[in-house]
Structures are given as C-alpha cells and as structure tokens.
Amino acid sequence: MTGNDPHLVVFTGAGLSAESGLLTFRGGDGLWEGHHIDQVCNQLTWKRNAAAVHRFYNDRRAAAARAEPNRAHRLLAAWQDRYHCTLITQNVDDLLERAGAWNVLHVHGRLTRMRCEACGSAWEIGANPWDPETGRCPKCASRRAVRPDVIFFHERAPLYPQMWRVLADLRPRDVLVVIGTDGAVIPIGQIAEEAPCRTVLNVLSPVPPDRWQPGMIRPDRFTRALLRPAAEAAEELDQIVSDLMRDAA
Ligand SMILES: [Zn+2]
CATH class of the missing domain: 3.40.50.1220 (TPP-binding domain)
Known part of the structure; x- marks a missing residue:
C-alpha cells in the first residue's frame, strides 16, 4: 500500500x-433499573449517581465480554x-x-478502559468490574474522579x-x-x-x-x-x- x-x-x-x-440502550424504553439512561451517562450529574453509573457500565462491560x-x-x-x-x-x-x-x-470511548478526571490518566481494566468503593486511580489515588472512559451526554x-x-x-x-x-x-x-x-x-x-x-x-x-x-x-x-x-x- x-x-x-x-x-x-x-x-x-x-x-x-x-x-x-x-443492543443500543437508546433503542429501549430509556430506563435501566428504574434510572433514566440520562442519569447514568451524563457528564453533569454522574458523580451524584456514581454508584449507579458504575453498576450500569459494569453490566455493559460484562455483556460485551460475553458477546462474540x-x-x-x-x-x-x-x-x-x-x-x-x-x-x-x-x-x-x-x-x-x-x-x-x-x-x-x-x-x-471504550468500555474496557477507566479514566481519572483528576489527573487525566486512563488505563485498561479488560472485562473486569470496577468497584467504586475500593477502586483508586493508579496514578493519583483518587477514588471519586474515576469513571468509565466513555463519552457521556453533555461531554466533549x-x-x-x-x-x-x-x-x-x-x-x-x-x-x-x-x-x-x-x-x-x-x-x-x-x-x-x-x-x-x-x-x-x-x-x-x-x-x-x-x-x-x-x-x-x-x-x-x-x-x-x-x-x-x-x-x-x-x-x-x-x-x-x-x-x-x-x-x-
Ligand atoms: Zn488520577
């Protein structure tokens, strides 16, 4: 070439x-475990809903790992x-x-990566779930700033x-x-x-x-x-x- x-x-x-x-979650009823999808992938509100955000993406990461x-x-x-x-x-x-x-x-973005909003680092976690209680950024040790490395609504x-x-x-x-x-x-x-x-x-x-x-x-x-x-x-x-x-x- x-x-x-x-x-x-x-x-x-x-x-x-x-x-x-x-399946794309946009195609469904817009709800996941009773949460509006907008609550689990929204740049403006994700920290308030962090536990649900991580559960949602842990589920999606597991589903992707099971898919061929x-x-x-x-x-x-x-x-x-x-x-x-x-x-x-x-x-x-x-x-x-x-x-x-x-x-x-x-x-x-990618489901298999996490990102830290505090220091900007990103890293692979493969198919593993992220535990927001014990998980820490490997670079700056932040807990609350760690999120899936995917683009949320209202995010650049x-x-x-x-x-x-x-x-x-x-x-x-x-x-x-x-x-x-x-x-x-x-x-x-x-x-x-x-x-x-x-x-x-x-x-x-x-x-x-x-x-x-x-x-x-x-x-x-x-x-x-x-x-x-x-x-x-x-x-x-x-x-x-x-x-x-x-x-x-
Ligand atoms: Zn960090």
Missing part, C-alpha cells in the same frame, strides 16, 4: 454489534489488512479488536476532530462505508451526501419519514445501499467494496 492508494473509510454504529447481542464478534466485525478487520483503511466506530465495545482489527478510532468528545479530518479528506477515488447507524448522533447521512467519493450504506432499514431529521441517512443518496443485518450483508458488502476499490486503483 502506498500514499496513492484509495482510502477506505468505514463508519459504524450500534447495528454492527446488534447481531452479537449488544460477528462476520461483519471480521470483515472490517480483514479490510484493514487488505486496504488503506480507517475504521471509525461509535461503539464502545471491543468486538472489532477481538475480530483482529488493530487500529480503531473509538470516537465515543476528544476524538471528533480527528474523525472530522478523516471525513473531510475524502477524495473522489476513496470509498466511504456506513454501517449500522441512522446518523442521529453524528450526521453521517449528510456527510456521505456531501462527500466527493463513492458511498456504501448497510443498515437494517431506512429512518422512517416521521423520524427523519437533517443529517440522518437517506439510502437513495448512497452509491449502493444494503438494507439488512450487517452480518448477513457481509459477503455482498465485501464484493461491493472490493469492486469499488479495484475501480479506483
């Missing part, structure tokens, strides 16, 4: 991991070996890494600038693949429509017209669109991308 190779940029969301059994990467995770990992390829994900699970991907831009996402640069640098020979997201959080629908390159979409279904908002995906605006589960679509997706990347070479 050289600097002249076309760039394959893959942007993924919850739909990628849904078939591994990890699916065919779509493995396909994306293979693309990273085959092409000049950047993987961007909104998912906080580590299924792409466990499928063999080695360089994933986790723009909303430090990797967004890097993500915007990758998306803004797309050129006509490049390929943008969007999988398993409707564009509600990051307006990837609009970005894909304005990108000067070929675009491929794989989602379960289009956003219904009464829910559609600016920035969200519109399947007919993509070069190719596959409307079915990601793992099921993997083989055809691979064929489409390999044709588009070969045309560009």
Whole structure:
C-alpha cells in the first residue's frame, strides 16, 4: 500500500454489534433499573449517581465480554489488512479488536478502559468490574474522579476532530462505508451526501419519514445501499467494496 492508494473509510454504529447481542440502550424504553439512561451517562450529574453509573457500565462491560464478534466485525478487520483503511466506530465495545482489527478510532470511548478526571490518566481494566468503593486511580489515588472512559451526554468528545479530518479528506477515488447507524448522533447521512467519493450504506432499514431529521441517512443518496443485518450483508458488502476499490486503483 502506498500514499496513492484509495482510502477506505468505514463508519459504524450500534447495528454492527446488534447481531452479537449488544443492543443500543437508546433503542429501549430509556430506563435501566428504574434510572433514566440520562442519569447514568451524563457528564453533569454522574458523580451524584456514581454508584449507579458504575453498576450500569459494569453490566455493559460484562455483556460485551460475553458477546462474540460477528462476520461483519471480521470483515472490517480483514479490510484493514487488505486496504488503506480507517475504521471509525461509535461503539464502545471491543468486538472489532477481538475480530483482529488493530487500529480503531473509538470516537465515543471504550468500555474496557477507566479514566481519572483528576489527573487525566486512563488505563485498561479488560472485562473486569470496577468497584467504586475500593477502586483508586493508579496514578493519583483518587477514588471519586474515576469513571468509565466513555463519552457521556453533555461531554466533549476528544476524538471528533480527528474523525472530522478523516471525513473531510475524502477524495473522489476513496470509498466511504456506513454501517449500522441512522446518523442521529453524528450526521453521517449528510456527510456521505456531501462527500466527493463513492458511498456504501448497510443498515437494517431506512429512518422512517416521521423520524427523519437533517443529517440522518437517506439510502437513495448512497452509491449502493444494503438494507439488512450487517452480518448477513457481509459477503455482498465485501464484493461491493472490493469492486469499488479495484475501480479506483
Ligand atoms: Zn488520577
């Protein structure tokens, strides 16, 4: 691969991991153990609700550890070996890494890491639960400032600038693949429509017209669109991308 190779940029969301059994909590009733989701991942209030916050993320970390990467995770990992390829994900699970991907831009953070708001250090805890009573920051020994290294509501996402640069640098020979997201959080629908390159979409279904908002995906605006589960679509997706990347070479 050289600097002249076309760039394959893959942007993924919850739909990628849904078939591994990890459902997005946004899709549910908005409640977890009687708490509003907003109370367990909110930058403005998390310290007040720290015990629930840690229980919530301990549960999610355990669920992710029990889940297995699916065919779509493995396909994306293979693309990273085959092409000049950047993987961007909104998912906080580590299924792409466990499928063999080695360089994933986790723009909303990672479940397997903790972070200390007091000193800024971050560290891996793998699949282990965090005990907020006994756990301490390994660097500054703070207890109350330690939190999951994921982006809460009302919080700045430090990797967004890097993500915007990758998306803004797309050129006509490049390929943008969007999988398993409707564009509600990051307006990837609009970005894909304005990108000067070929675009491929794989989602379960289009956003219904009464829910559609600016920035969200519109399947007919993509070069190719596959409307079915990601793992099921993997083989055809691979064929489409390999044709588009070969045309560009
Ligand atoms: Zn610290």
